[in-house]
Amino acid sequence: QVQVVESGGKLVQTGGSLRLSCAVSGGIDSSAAVGWFRQAPGKERDFVSCISWNYGRSYYANSVKGRFSISKDNTKNTVYLQMNSLIPEDTAVYFCGLSIFGTSDDSDLYDYWGQGTQVTVSS
Numbered sequence: 596q597v598q599v600v601e602s603g604g605k606l607v608q609t610g611g612s613l614r615l616s617c618a619v620s621g622g623i624d625s626s627a628a629v630g631w632f633r634q635a636p637g638k639e640r641d642f643v644s645c646i647s648w649n650y651g652r653s654y655y656a657n658s659v660k661g662r663f664s665i666s667k668d669n670t671k672n673t674v675y676l677q678m679n680s681l682i683p684e685d686t687a688v689y690f691c692g693l694s695i696f697g698t699s700d701d702s703d704l705y706d707y708w709g710q711g712t713q714v715t716v717s718s
Contacts, residue, residue: 597621597707601691604712607681615676615712617691625649628698629674630705631665633687633714640690642700646674654698658684681716688713 603615617629630645644665646653653665664677678685689712692705699705 597693599691599693599707599709601689601709601712604689604714606715606717608717609682611681611716612677612679613681613714615678615689615691615714617674617676617709619672619674619693619707623648623672623693624695626695626697628694628696629667630692630694630699630702631674631676631689632692632702632705633685633689634711635687638687640702641687642702643689644676645694645698645700647698652698654700656700678714681714683716683718686714686716 598620600618607613627648628645631643632640633643634640642656644655646665662680667674691709693707694705
C-alpha cells in the first residue's frame with residue numbers, strides 16, 4: 596500500500612525560505628514521478644513542480660521557476676521542495692502526489708496523494 600506524507604509547512608515572512616518533504620512508502624516504480632501541487636482557498640489545485648524517479652528530470656510552473664527547486668533522495672524515498680524568495684502569493688496547502696506513469700502537470704494523472712501541508716507567507 597503506497598503512502599505519501601508531506602511535512603515542513605509553516606508560517607514564514609516574505610522573502611523567507613522553506614523546505615518541504617514528501618516521504619513515499621510502499622515502493623516506487625522506476626517509471627513513477629512525484630509532483631508538488633498547491634491549493635489556495637477557493638482556488639483549484641495548481642501544479643508547482645515534479646520530478647521523475649529514475650532520471651531525476653524536473654519541471655516547474657512558471658510562477659516558481661528560479662525560486663523553487665525540487666530534488667529527491669532515492670535512499671530515503673523522499674522528495675524535497677526547496678522554496679526561496681517566498682511571496683504571499685505562495686500561500687497555500689501544498690500537496691505531494693505520486694504518478695505511476697511519470698511526470699505530469701495534470702493532477703488527475705496522480706494516483707496517490709498526501710494530506711497536504713500548510714504554507715503561509717506573511718507580508
